[in-house]
Amino acid sequence: MRYFGNNIKLLVNNLVVNYTDQGADDAPVIIFIHGFPLNKTMWDKQLECLKEHYRVIAYDIRGHGDSEIGKDNFSIDIFVTDLLNLMDALKIERASLCGLSMGGYIALNAIENHPERFDALVLCDTNCIADPPLVKQKRLNTIESIRDFGLERYVDDSIVQLFAPESFTTHQETVSEVKEMILNTSEQSLSKTLLALSLRKSTCNKLPEITIPVLFIVGEEDKITPPKASELMHEKIKNSILHIISHAGHLSNMENPDEFNEQLKAFFATVYKEHDILQPDQSTSTFTHIRNSLNMLLAFISI
Ligand code: MLT
Numbered sequence: 274m275r276y277f278g279n280n281i282k283l284l285v286n287n288l289v290v291n292y293t294d295q296g297a298d299d300a301p302v303i304i305f306i307h308g309f310p311l312n313k314t315m316w317d318k319q320l321e322c323l324k325e326h327y328r329v330i331a332y333d334i335r336g337h338g339d340s341e342i343g344k345d346n347f348s349i350d351i352f353v354t355d356l357l358n359l360m361d362a363l364k365i366e367r368a369s370l371c372g373l374s375m376g377g378y379i380a381l382n383a384i385e386n387h388p389e390r391f392d393a394l395v396l397c398d399t400n401c402i403a404d405p406p407l408v409k410q411k412r413l414n415t416i417e418s419i420r421d422f423g424l425e426r427y428v429d430d431s432i433v434q435l436f437a438p439e440s441f442t443t444h445q446e447t448v449s450e451v452k453e454m455i456l457n458t459s460e461q462s463l464s465k466t467l468l469a470l471s472l473r474k475s476t477c478n479k480l481p482e483i484t485i486p487v488l489f490i491v492g493e494e495d496k497i498t499p500p501k502a503s504e505l506m507h508e509k510i511k512n513s514i515l516h517i518i519s520h521a522g523h524l525s526n527m528e529n530p531d532e533f534n535e536q537l538k539a540f541f542a543t544v545y546k547e548h549d550i551l552q553p554d555q556s557t558s559t560f561t562h563i564r565n566s567l568n569m570l571l572a573f574i575s576i
Contacts, residue, residue, distance in 0.1 A: 275294065275298065275363070276294065277294055277295060278293070278294070278295070279293045279295075280292075280293065280339065281293070281294060282339075283359070283362055283363075285355065285358045285359050285362050286354075286355070286358050287343075288335060288340070288341050288343045288355070289340065289341045290332055290333065290335070290340045290341075290355070290359055291313070291332065291333045291338055291339035291340045292313065292330060292331065292332035292333070292359070293313060293320060293329075293330065293331045293332075294328070294329075294330050294363070295320060295324040295328070295329050295330075296323075296324040296325070296326075296327050296328035296329050297328060298328070300326060300327045300328045301327050301328065301368075301369065301392065301541070301544075301545045302327070302328045302329075302330065302365050302367070302368040302369070303323060303327050303328070303329050303330070303368065303369045303370075303371060303541065304330045304331075304332070304356070304360070304365075304368045304369070304370050304371070305319060305320070305329065305330065305331040305332075305371045305372075305376070306332075306334070306356070306370060306371070306372035306373070306375075306376030306377075306379050306380055307331070307333070307334065307337065307338075307373065307375075307376050308373040308374035308375050308376055308398070308523075308524070309337075309374065309375040309466055309470065310337065310431075310454070310455050310458045310462075310463055310466065311337070311451065311454045311455070312333050312334075312337045312338030312339075312454050312457075312458075313331035313332055313333050313338055314331075314338070314450070314454065315373070315451075315454070315524070315526065315527055316331040316371075316526065318526070318527070318530040318534065319371070319526055319530070319533070319534060319537060322530075322534040322537070322538065323534075323537065323538070323541070326541075327541065327545075330363070330365075330368075332356075332359060334352055334355070334375075334376075334379075335347070335351075335352070335355055336458070336459065336461070336462030336465060336466065337458055337462060337466075338454075338457075342459065342461060342462050342465070346465065346468070346469070347465040347466050347468065347469035348469045348472065348473075349378050349379060349382050349469060349470075349473045349474075350382070351469075352379045352382075352469075353379055353382045353383045353386065353387075356379060356383055357383070357387060357390070360390065366390070367389075367390055367391065367392055368390070368391060368392065369391065369392045369393040369394065369395070369541065369544065370383065370384070370391060370393075370394050370395070371394075371395035371397065371537070372395070372396065372397065372399065373397040373398050373399065373524070373525075373526060374397070374398050374399050374497065374498060374523065375399075375466075375470065376397075376399070377396045377397060377398070377399025377400070378399060378400075378470075378473055378476075380394055380396065381394075381396065381399075381401060381476040381479075381480075382476060384483060384485070385476055385479045385482075388483075388484075388485070391485060392485060392486075392544060392545075393485050393486040393487070393488075393540070393541070393544040394483070394485060394486070394487045394488070395487075395488045395489075395490065395537065395540065396487065396488070396489050396490070396503070396506065397489075397490045397491065397525060397526060397533075398490070398491050398492060398495050398497070398498050398503075398523050398524070398525055399498050399502075399503075400498045400502040400506070401475060401476045401477040401480060401502075401506050402475050402477060402502075403473055403474055403475040404470065404471050404473070408471070409471045412467045412468070412470060412471040413467075413468075413471065415427065415467055416463075416464045416467050416468065419460055419463055419464060420460070420464070423460075424455070424456055424460065424463075425456075427455070427463070428452055428455045428456060431455065432448065432451065432452060432455070434496055434497055434523065435451060435497070435522060435523045435524050436448060436451075436522045436523070436524060436528060437492060437493075437494035437520065437521055437522035437528060438494070438522075439520060440520075440521070440522060440524075440528045443520070444527070444528055447524075447527050447528065450527075451524065451527070477505075477506070477509070480506055480509035480510050481509050481510065481511070483510050483513075484511075486512070486513075486514075486540070486543070486544050487510050487512075487513040487514070488513070488514045488515075488516070488536065488537075488540040489503040489506060489507050489513060489514065489515040489516070490503075490515075490516050490517075490518060490525055490526075490533060490536055491503040491515075491516075491517055491518065491525060492517075492518050492521030492522045492523060492524070492525035492528060492529070493517050493518060493519055493520075493521060494521065494522045495521070495522050495523045495525070496522060496523065497523045498523065500517050503515055503517075514540065516536045518532050518533055518536075519532060520532075521533075
């Protein structure tokens with residue numbers, strides 16, 4: 274039984290995972306993986322745009338949003354296991370992945386280890402390298418600073434890195450939303466994730482082995498994972514596509530959603546060109562409406 278809607282809770286490997294699942298049953302599946310330290314709501318505008326033609330799923334990584342934190346240490350490997358377990362629980366054999374930054378690290382690791390489960394990959398504002406020693410040390414310092422001075426200072430420091438300067442005037446509401454997402458992440462989760470990020474391995478050598486379609490997207494003013502990083506990855510994957518988003522920093526999908534969504538739509542239209550994409554009037558037949566409403570009601574009752 275599939276549940277439709279927002280904030281669905283599912284027990285996956287003894288951990289409550291919070292996710293959104295929208296779109297038709299038989300449509301190609303696209304799974305969105307958020308960046309750090311955000312949550313699945315960062316993808317709201319992409320889900321809204323693509324749900325007409327695709328089954329779109331966005332989930333909160335453990336310790337983020339409304340997913341439980343669990344007892345284990347965090348690592349990119351454990352995040353990948355969570356992703357695969359979620360796909361298994363939802364009976365999804367194959368999907369495309371769209372990951373931003375940390376979401377991209379997870380997507381790259383997942384493709385490397387389970388290539389047979391994925392159709393295509395969108396890597397946004399991300400990188401394939403492991404943390405150089407200085408960055409590792411900076412993450413450890415940040416863990417101490419959060420412990421000693423609390424979250425507010427961390428939010429102020431990180432928010433200037435996440436956005437292009439112009440977004441602070443043109444996208445004030447988005448900046449506030451992102452601040453809220455960070456403030457709603459527990460200190461424990463921030464520390465566990467910072468440690469996991471500092472220990473992640475490079476995936477650069479494996480890039481030439483990727484044979485599925487890949488789209489790179491990066492904000493022109495991304496300070497954390499600059500366009501140069503995407504260019505280097507793009508050169509290593511044959512036939513991959515690179516698009517640089519104007520008026521955007523690290524959170525390119527939130528800072529310029531129109532340009533970002535155009536790229537996503539064009540890419541997936543090519544990837545799934547053989548799939549019979551339903552026209553809106555067919556995909557929203559009365560039967561589909563009744564079935565969706567019933568499923569949403571059941572999902573609501575089960576929470
Ligand atoms: C993210 O957006 O996921 C983070 O900036 C990733 C990182 O710090 O490496």
